[in-house]
Every structure is written in C-alpha cells, then in structure tokens.
Amino acid sequence: MPSQVTNYKCPACTGPLHFVGATGKLQCDYCGSTYTVEEIEALMARQEAEAQASFHTAEEKEQQSQQQAAEGWDYSSLSSDWGSDAGKLRSYSCPSCGAELICDETTAATSCPYCGNPAIVPGQFAGELKPDLIIPFQLDKEAAVAALKNHYRGKVFLPRTFTDANHIQEIKGVYVPFWLFDGVADADMEFEATRSFTRRQGDYNVTTTEHFRVHRAGSVPFSRVPVDASSKMPDDYMDSIEPYDYSALKPFSTAYLPGYLADKYDVSAKDSAARADERCENSAAEALRSTVQGYATCIPLRQDVRLRRGKVRYALMPVWLLNTKWNGKDFLFAMNGQTGKLVGDLPVSRGRFWGTFAAIAAPAAAVIAAVLYLL
Numbered sequence: 001m002p003s004q005v006t007n008y009k010c011p012a013c014t015g016p017l018h019f020v021g022a023t024g025k026l027q028c029d030y031c032g033s034t035y036t037v038e039e040i041e042a043l044m045a046r047q048e049a050e051a052q053a054s055f056h057t058a059e060e061k062e063q064q065s066q067q068q069a070a071e072g073w074d075y076s077s078l079s080s081d082w083g084s085d086a087g088k089l090r091s092y093s094c095p096s097c098g099a100e101l102i103c104d105e106t107t108a109a110t111s112c113p114y115c116g117n118p119a120i121v122p123g124q125f126a127g128e129l130k131p132d133l134i135i136p137f138q139l140d141k142e143a144a145v146a147a148l149k150n151h152y153r154g155k156v157f158l159p160r161t162f163t164d165a166n167h168i169q170e171i172k173g174v175y176v177p178f179w180l181f182d183g184v185a186d187a188d189m190e191f192e193a194t195r196s197f198t199r200r201q202g203d204y205n206v207t208t209t210e211h212f213r214v215h216r217a218g219s220v221p222f223s224r225v226p227v228d229a230s231s232k233m234p235d236d237y238m239d240s241i242e243p244y245d246y247s248a249l250k251p252f253s254t255a256y257l258p259g260y261l262a263d264k265y266d267v268s269a270k271d272s273a274a275r276a277d278e279r280c281e282n283s284a285a286e287a288l289r290s291t292v293q294g295y296a297t298c299i300p301l302r303q304d305v306r307l308r309r310g311k312v313r314y315a316l317m318p319v320w321l322l323n324t325k326w327n328g329k330d331f332l333f334a335m336n337g338q339t340g341k342l343v344g345d346l347p348v349s350r351g352r353f354w355g356t357f358a359a360i361a362a363p364a365a366a367v368i369a370a371v372l373y374l375l
Helices: 037-071 083-088 141-152 160-165 235-241 269-289 350-374
Strands: 017-020 025-028 089-093 100-104 121-123 167-201 204-228 261-263 297-326 329-336 342-344
Touching (some): 025 037, 083 089, 141 167, 141 297, 141 342, 204 235, 235 329
Parallel strands (some): 167 261
Antiparallel strands (some): 017 025, 089 100, 089 121, 100 261, 167 204, 167 297, 297 329
16 A cells, blocks of 8 residues: 655654755644654654554454454354243233234233223234343333433423323333343454643743654453334434443243233344444443543544454333323323433424524624624
8 A cells, every 4th residue: 555645754743744855854834843754754664554554453353343343243052942930921912003012811902002002912922032132110200200201391382281281191101122231342443632831921922832752452241231122113213322331131921011001112133233332342442532631633544443242132111101182183202211312302382482582683783783883
C-alpha cells in the first residue's frame, strides 16, 4: 500500500512544514518548530510502516470476521423440551396483529396486549423453545397505573383533556422474550488527542495546541447482552426501559406464568446475532474511549474489535403493557415490571405549543428591536 502523495506536517501541531535554505531545516508555518531532514524522513518512514501494518491488520480482521461468522454464537443451550410442563400451557394468536403468546391453562387471554383486539384465538402449543431464565414480576397492576399517571405530570404540551379523558383500555403483564449473549471483545484503538494552553506574549495571547497519538488495548468481557426477540414490541421501548437487575434472574419455571402472558419470540437468536455483535463492539469501543482522559479533544483514528462469541440463552423479562385511547387514537405504554421505568408516546397540544412559543418569542423580539433602535 505505497503512499501516492506525501504531506509533510509538523509533529507538534500538524501544521505545514517548509524547507528553510538558510538553516537547512524544515520549519513549521504555525508553531515555528524546526526539524532536520533526517528527523522528518525517519518520522515518515515510521508512519508508512504503521500504515502498512494497519492495512494488513484490516485484512486479518476481515479474515477473522469470516471465520467468526462461520463459528458463530453457541446456541447449544437452547432447548424445546418442556417436559411435563407442556400440558399446562396454552398458545394464543391474535388475528389482528399476529402476536403469538404463551400462558398457563388458567389464564383468561381475552385480548391482545399489543393491539387491544378482544378476540385472541387459542392455538396448539408445540415445538416452542423453552426459556432458560426469567425475571419474575415485582410490580403489580396498580403500580403500572400509578406510573402512567406520574408520566403525565410536568408535560407542558400535553392536552388538558388527555389526563381526564384518556381511558385505559387494557393492562396486561407480559413476559417479553430476550436473547442474552455472553462473550469477550478484544479491542485495540488509536486516538488523536489535543491539549491547548494560552500564554501572554507581548501584546498577544498565544495559544499552543499539543497533539498526541493515544493507544488503548484490552479485553472487555460481556455477560447477558440483551436483544429483544419480539418484533411486535418496539425496540426503542425495550431499550428505554432497560436495564434489568440480572441478580433477580431465576431458572425458568412455569410457576411464574399464572396471571401473565408470555410473548413468543418471532426473531430468532441467529437473526438477533448482528445486533448483539453491534452492541458488544460499541460498548467495548466506548469502554476504551472512556480511559482517554485529560485532553481537550479525542478523535478515534483506528478501531479494531474482535469478538469471541460465547453462549446464547433465552430469557423472559417482565413488562406491563398499557393500552389507552383518546380522541379515537390508541396509545401504547410499556413499564419495566421489575424497576417501574415507563415509556410511551404522548400527544402534543398545538395550541399550548404555539402559545408557549409566542410567550418566549415576544420578549426576545422586543429586546432585539430595542438593541437595533439604540444602534
């Protein structure tokens, strides 16, 4: 990978260098630093060698990625053997949105927690993967209603009638399926960092900017990286109500199901692997980036993250789903059944929005007009 164009930059500030015949040296146009030709040639040779090494590393990374893709995550722990519990379970499907749910034989599944359709049709329970782990519900229905009301408070642009006229159509406790990925990320990164300081020199303030190349490398272990396995549940909702306290994870038992529904996964573990890879790689890069401290700026120059993929487990997480209706429109809210964190979209009153905007804009306009008048 030979260089086609060589730009001579100052090692101190990256400013352009020019040759000064009187001194026989290269001088920086900005900071005034000087270097011999031999010093700059040695620097350029070292940078060229690093570029070559980076090129070969990229090729090796691609080859390793292909090898890892062939090896993939370890799905051996996933099983569809429910044993004697299978006879106690029922499967329900919603003819409206297609949601498929699992519950115990005593649960009266009369409506869909996702779309509110009142007719959920019983189906045949067979061949479903059995979850490995579960976090039981810790908060009840009353806590979900209280969290929703609290969610309304302080929303300046919420229509006044929404709180009173917004009727809760359905509240369902649903165990949402997640794939949990274990692994290790081996990360190697380089950053360009700067640090500046200003000093008084005669009649001028002189700012000096120092440039550094910072290298970080290390291994970041990952345990139970969650990826939502239900396409019906909006991913942004599930991301927003995280995290769960994994210390409460229990080996799965159907004893936790009575009174609740369990959403059947419709995004397979293999189809979720790409998202797991992305979350692991981004988290590893952020972990290394967080160690670069004491600089004014820090820009990544090179990032190499290699994953050692491990076990994949199937888990159920508790979520309260609240379907509400206002002005003929449906609104869905989701609450973490363990921590109580709630998310959901709210309507905006255009009148209150523009009223607030006018209240802010009018004084600002008056101040600007006064300043222009004085000028």
